[in-house]
Amino acid sequence: MTAEGGGIDQESIIVVHIDGFATGEGNAEIAGLPRLLRGSGFSPVSPYLEALAKDAGANASALPHYAKRCQSRADLVTTCSNCLAALTGLTIWATVQATPAWWAKVLVAFAALLSAVLGFLPAIYKWGDKAKAARDLASRYGHLYGDLLKLEEKILQGENVNAGSVEQKRIELESLKKQRQEIDG
Structure with a gap:
């Protein structure tokens, strides 16, 4: 939450990324939204x-x-x-x-x-x-x-x-x- 209590800022969103979970060799990664967006190929730039x-x-x-x-x-x-x-x-x-x-x-x-x-x-x-x-x-x-x-x-x-x-x-x-x-x- 932001200091003003009004909304959610980008750093407060937590994302859990699980890779290879079905095979048993999975890795879990917890990241904030900007880090995830930089790694996903999705651009937050309009x-x-x-x-x-x-x-x-x-x-x-x-x-x-x-x-x-x-x-x-x-x-x-x-x-x-x-x-x-x-x-x-x-x-x-x-x-x-x-x-x-x-x-x-x-x-x-x-x-x-x-x-x-x-x-x-x-x-x-x-x-x-x-x-x-x-x-x-x-x-x-x-x-x-x-x-x-x-x-x-x-x-x-x-x-x-x-x-x-x-x-x-x-x-x-x-x-x-x-x-x-x-x-x-």
Whole structure:
């Protein structure tokens, strides 16, 4: 019984586990509920808390890959743009002066235009900004994941966990999901 006399706490429940009783080689074990639950494969952690932790963990591991893809895309397009601009800058005067063919002049002009367009793409799609935001968000997801794992561990050790703290972590996860959608959008 609890000190308040109101109910039964987990440590006051006694369980007797008899193994092999029918064969005569039985062992009896007396355990409190948390110890029995840890050994039985049954988890006292709610599926809700497990789902929150799984979601936070998945995002914490996926966002760095997303950030890397965004940054790599921005770097590749910028590099192509700069190389094309350098090539165009080196060949434009020689082509215009030495070659009377109209198609050569159009080709060099097209390369210059393509270089300019490629230079704007990373800024238009904000790949660098998305990569930075994804890295920051991955860190926040990682901290949340760690907090949720600590809550699970407390429950497995038989400690009481305030439902308000789980709800606070759910709200924090929802906030991070909204920020993730803003990055993807």
